[in-house]
Amino acid sequence: MTAFVALLARNRLALAGGVVLVCVVLLALAVPVLPLADPDVTNTAQRFQPPLSPGALLGTDHLGRDLLSRLLWGTRLSLAVGFAAAIAAATIGAAIGIVAGFYGGRTDNIIMRGVDMLMAFPYILLALAIVAALGPGLFNALIAVAAVNVPFFARNIRGITVGIAHKEFVDAARLAGLSNRRIILSEILPNVIPVIVIAMSTTIGWMILETAGLSFLGLGSQPPQADLGSMLGEARSALITNPHTSIVPGVMILIIVMSINLLGDGVRDALDPRLKSGALSRPMAATRVDRAQTPPPPSGAGLLEVAALETQFHVRNRVYRAVGGVDLHVRKGECLGIIGESGSGKSVTALSIMGLVASPPGVITGGAAYYDGHDLIGAPYGRLRDIRGRSVSYIFQDPLSTLHPLYRVGDQLIEAIRAHRPIGRAAGRAKAVELLRAVRIPNPEKRITDFPHEMSGGMRQRVGIAMALANDPDVIIADEPTTALDVTVQAQVLTILDDLRRSRGLAIIFITHDFGVVAQLCDRVGVMYAGRIVEEGLTSDILRAPRHPYTARLMACVPELGAGKRRLEAIPGLPPVVDNLPQGCAFADRCQQVQAACRRAGIPLERHGTHAVRCLYPVPQSQEATP
Amino acid sequence: MTDALKLTDLSKTFGVGRSLLGRRTGAVRAVHPITLSVPQGQTLGIVGESGCGKSTLARMLVGLLEPTTGRIEIDGAVLDNADPADFGKRIQYVFQDPIASLNPRKTIRQIMEAPLKRLHRMSAADRRQRILEIFESVNLRPEFLDRYPHEFSGGQAQRIGIARTLAANARILILDEPVSALDVSVQAQVLNLLADLRTEFDLTYLFISHDLAVVEAVSDRIAVLYFGSVVEIGPAAQIFAAPKHPYTRLLADSAPVVGRPLVAPEAEGAELPDPLNPPRGCAFAARCPRAVDQCRTQVPRLSPAGAGAEVACFRPVNVPEHPMSR
Secondary structure, three states: HHHHHHHHHHHHHHHHHHHHHHHHHHHOOOOHHHHOOOOOOOHHOOOOOOEEEOOOOOOOOOOOEHHHHHHHHHHHHHHHHHHHHHHHHHHHHHHHHHHHHHHHHHHHHHHHHHHHHEEEHOOHHHHHHHHHHHOOOHHHHHHHHHHHHHHHHHHHHHHHOOOOOOOOHHHHHOOOOOHHHHHHHHHHHOOOOOOOOHHHHHHHHHHHHHHHHHHHOOOOOOOOOOOHHHHHHHHHOEEEEEEHHHHHHHHHHHHHHHHHHHHHHHHHHHHHHHHHHHOOOOOOOOOOOOOOOOOOOOOOOEEEEEEEEEEEEEEEEEEEEEEEEEEEEEOOOOEEEEEEOOOOOOHHHHHHHOOOOOOOOOEEEEEEEEEEEEEOOOOOOHHHHEEEEEEEEOOOOOOOOOOOOOOOOOHHHHHHOOOOOOHHHHHHHHHHHHHHHHHOOOOOOHHOOOOHHHHHHHHHHHHHHHHHHOOOOOOOEEEEEOOOOOOHHHHHHHHHHHHHHHOOOOEEEEEOOHHHHHHHHEEEEEEOOEEEEEEEEHHHHHHHHHOOOHHHHHHOOOOOOOOOOOOOOOOOOOOOOOOOOOOOOOHHHHHOOOOHHOOOOOOOOOEEEOOOOOOOOOOOOOOOHHO | OEEEEEEEEEEEEEEEEEOOOOOOEEEEEEEEEEEEEEOOOOOEEEEEEEOOOOHHHHHHHHHOOOOOOOEEEEEOOOEOOOHHHHHOOOEEEEEOOOOOOOOOOOOHHHHHHHHHHHHOOOHHHHHHHHHHHHHHHHOOHHHHOOHHHHHHOOHHHHHHHHHHHOOOOOOOEEOOOOOOOOOOHHHHHHHHHHHHHHHHOOOOOEEEEEEHHHHHHOOOEEEEEEOEEEEEEEEEEHOOOOOOOOHHHHHHHHHOOOOOOOOOOOOOOOOOOOOOOOOOOOOOOOOOOOOOOOHOOOOOOOOOOOOEEOOOOOOOOOOOOOOOOO
């Protein structure tokens, strides 16, 4: 709740709207105790007094009634009717929407077609028809305004409910023995209430206007009772001669509706989870770079070289050290595996190389990424753009979310090619077919006109690979490219990647959590834990004789096919959260060999030949494993 | 040994598409008639790739979907009531996505109380006591009870999910990919917890997964599903070591194993048949290197293939060929 208020207060306009609205509401509530003239006493001798006349601060109307008093009493009434109508419409609309969305099928169809019919009438006609049937009067106007707004709520809430009704926790509740009625009340309703509040906050101003409109036409409040609409209606005939009688209620309506709308927008922004997570804030074109120290120079070890890379996420006053000093390199034709659990920083490392980490909140705070000896971090955006996709390209985990759903895969491939070199449509198409053939998509001439949703997961990932190959890159960074695929398809995709790097001399950085995949594809492997590489070396060495206790225990956790039914080794505890890393070894709390020295200070990555370990007490190499 | 769970000819057909008058224009058979049984206290693993019908099967077993044909027997008694609450006391379901299966706006205590209150009508004091006992057995700290689901990691949330199913006190658990959303180090913790609970409470598991190694490590018997049918079922120790159905062999050969060179067992991108237009014979025939004409016209049925295994194939591998079977 305090977080909500803080979020709301950050939006200055919403805050201003809120303050104004609170003042108006307090004033309206205080009306009965204020020393005001009777709003309904006529005094024709004093009619059309201008504002600031003695005894009538805002003047008087055509019957000599005190305008200030009428304005405040009228505001009170209009607000009350508007809020009541909004609550009635929200309650009935939400109930209809939840029932339709939850039960679905025929119930949904019948209810929603009825709602559609209601929406087919212009709202004012419908309201007029309802008032005509019920007779004029403020209460009937309220009913009309509420009824007219029910469909809006019903449609909104139904959409949200359909999404929630298929969530797993609803199934779980059903299995826990909850009846449908209880599921609606205790599972669905708490999850749609924010949406109801958002919808109400954005429509309540509109409903006050509609009520005023009906009163203006003489169908709402009846004389002598004042509300803002009827005051405007009565002042209409004197609009030219005595404009203040119209301006006074008009300005009040403006103030109320503006403040409600500003506040409503603020409430919506503060409650909407998508806005809260910053999804709608536009990230910068390249990750922000803020390096305190000059990075180490390139060592020339590989085509792509990452040196002492540090990437952090700054979220409010917390600093998440996602990558805390990573060194790695990959040579032409080589495949480097990076293995680690979620949150170990493997993906952030990969994205940092090309400045693809979203900023805010991401910041690269140290290190360098040398491609062919030139630092990419902090490079001008034009140069980064030139290299992205042309020299270094990416393959992501989920091809369905990286391919545009509305364009044919061929067109997306051609676009990727044309982004880097001028090429005609026909030549582009020929190249696209050739690429699809290179990733062994059967019948590429025909599949080129498919939309992504028409392809299976394996075929889509092949298109993802084809896209990465479009400009003959030197380096491919593949971020869990086969995690979402079935095993038989995974084997095919891995073979394609392996053939490509051998035939084209590609350097591949392959990020995964699967030791089996690393063993089959990668020449070297780096194991990451809590943002750092803890062990690095030739794949065969590490898999045969891991030196870091984390690597050893992680390998023992993984069930291996062919070993039969058994109890698995588990690593107790959880990885540390990267906004609160321990001073010494990050794995110390889960390690069985931990000593006091492990916790004292940071531990360097010690290199012996091809093998590097970040551990003070590495697992001893067994006799037969030593080369 | 009695069968804790027995399925007879259980199948599910979904209608697809609608004509103008609301008639169904097509039908997709997600699960072909399946007959299976799981003895008390054992784990039956079910493996298959995406789209093979394993989740549809699981949802039928817990009453979230009504089967088109067939029946489910628990401890010898037929379950014919489609009321999930009735299922809930006998058979429970552990979801794949641990966070999504917990209502984000309820505390863990409220989530835990629901099955105790609705299925077992326990009093408030009994519920409090029982929840503490269950939390003890899944190694969760009692102070977690007043927190909300988003405060937990995947592994903890999955323990909470398991605790909830224990609260229902069902003897049979359907585990639908219970560890595939978890990291490997946490995955092992959860798998070991499940193994301990099975012994402690004499539970019967149906363990569904796409990960062959995980299924092999936890199961007594394994059934391989392809295109909605069981193509092979057998003891866990043998099924991938000596696969009999060519599809099982393909699966076993495709799994990445340390120390085995990378070879794609299939050259071309072979895919599942179109469910709207299923093949006449064996669903795997188009991908099968051993297929003969008979495979394309007749559907093979599950038949015993020695050592407690059954296979639905006219030309199985690793089975001494009888002259009669040709």
